Amino acid sequence: MQYYCVSEGGEPRLIARDGDEAYDLTAARERVTSFDDLAHVADIATETVDEVAARLVDEAEPVDIPDETNAAVPVAVDEVWAAGVTYEISEKAREAESGMPEMYLDVYDADRPELFFKATRDRVVGPGEAVGVREDSEWNVPEPELGIVLHHGDITGYTIGNDVSSRSIEGANPLYLPQAKVYDRSCSLGPCVVSAESVDDPHDLAMRMTIERDGEQRYEGETATSEMVRSCEELVSFLTRHNTVPETAVLLTGTSLVPEEGFTLEPGDRIDIDIEGIGRLSNTVTRV
Incomplete structure (x- = not known):
């Protein structure tokens, strides 16, 4: 999967893209707003990020595929x-x-x-x-x-x-x-x-x-x-x-x-x- 960070009303949201479909993972879990949040959950659960995301997709809202030129830095890198x-x-x-x-x-x-x-x-x-x-x-x-x-x-x-x-x-x-x-x-x-x-x-x-x-x-x-x-x-x-x-x-x-x-x-x-x-x-x- 591909993971994008976008801003909606000034608030960051994490979007997962799987082929021609995209989903708002933040809508499923409000504290998951960037790729590093997803990686943190996966680490605790001893799963891959895609496995965690797949479960969230079942509860997430379908959205448009993000515009690459308007996406934010996709990871809150230290x-x-x-x-x-x-x-x-x-x-x-x-x-x-x-x-x-x-x-x-x-x-x-x-x-x-x-x-x-x-x-x-x-x-x-x-x-x-x-x-x-x-x-x-x-x-x-x-x-x-x-x-x-x-x-x-x-x-x-x-x-x-x-x-x-x-x-x-x-x-x-x-x-x-x-x-x-x-x-x-x-x-x-x-x-x-x-x-x-x-x-x-x-x-x-x-x-x-x-x-x-x-x-x-x-x-x-x-x-x-x-x-x-x-x-x-x-x-x-x-x-x-x-x-x-x-x-x-x-x-x-x-x-x-x-x-x-x-x-x-x-x-x-x-x-x-x-x-x-x-x-x-x-x-x-x-x-x-």
């Missing part, structure tokens, strides 16, 4: 983390931007992946909202990524993430990575969460990104998560080693869609990211 250099093209792109290119090749081939903190809840925006580019960065790019939704460190679902990055800042010195990655509106998530049991193989999903400016398409790229050199389970394992993640967290798994060198996001651009089986995450761009 922390967002991200993995880097998990695709060959990403490794090459970061070598090109950096004065220390060898370090990225070393990480790409190493046993230990690169993991870094990306965002808190108040730095995350949802579908239809504007992601941010830093005023003090001259080269800014989107990074479309498969996001792993974690509940107490266990994989419960998948979403789409945009890890917006200030490449000129990171390229000046790798020690500037936190400033290149963590700032206001630096991350978007959505449009929904797909339960883990609904995804046959997260390592075999088609991915596409387009960037539009002034009505013209400025970038288009396609790839697949099969190009990722690490598994989702491996990345989660390293994230949770000696590191207590909060109840609800998202781990972005890296990107293989990188706009050509010299392209930079501008305010007003529109970014569309599609991942097979999840949907489309759309955001505009603003300067922060």
Whole structure:
């Protein structure tokens, strides 16, 4: 199933979509207003989120399938983390931007992946909202990524993430990575969460990104998560080693869609990211 968070009269509601049908789970249980609420119930009941949702559907009201561009952040995430250099093209792109290119090749081939903190809840925006580019960065790019939704460190679902990055800042010195990655509106998530049991193989999903400016398409790229050199389970394992993640967290798994060198996001651009089986995450761009 797919799970969307929508706002009705300013109040959040959780909508479950099963094929061509959608149901208001909050109408069945008023305290279930986001995917993490559902995951919490499933954890207590030692069931999957889809099993819990299936029971609520029997009491829920049928509703229209949510508009992906108007949905809210689908999960009340406490922390967002991200993995880097998990695709060959990403490794090459970061070598090109950096004065220390060898370090990225070393990480790409190493046993230990690169993991870094990306965002808190108040730095995350949802579908239809504007992601941010830093005023003090001259080269800014989107990074479309498969996001792993974690509940107490266990994989419960998948979403789409945009890890917006200030490449000129990171390229000046790798020690500037936190400033290149963590700032206001630096991350978007959505449009929904797909339960883990609904995804046959997260390592075999088609991915596409387009960037539009002034009505013209400025970038288009396609790839697949099969190009990722690490598994989702491996990345989660390293994230949770000696590191207590909060109840609800998202781990972005890296990107293989990188706009050509010299392209930079501008305010007003529109970014569309599609991942097979999840949907489309759309955001505009603003300067922060």
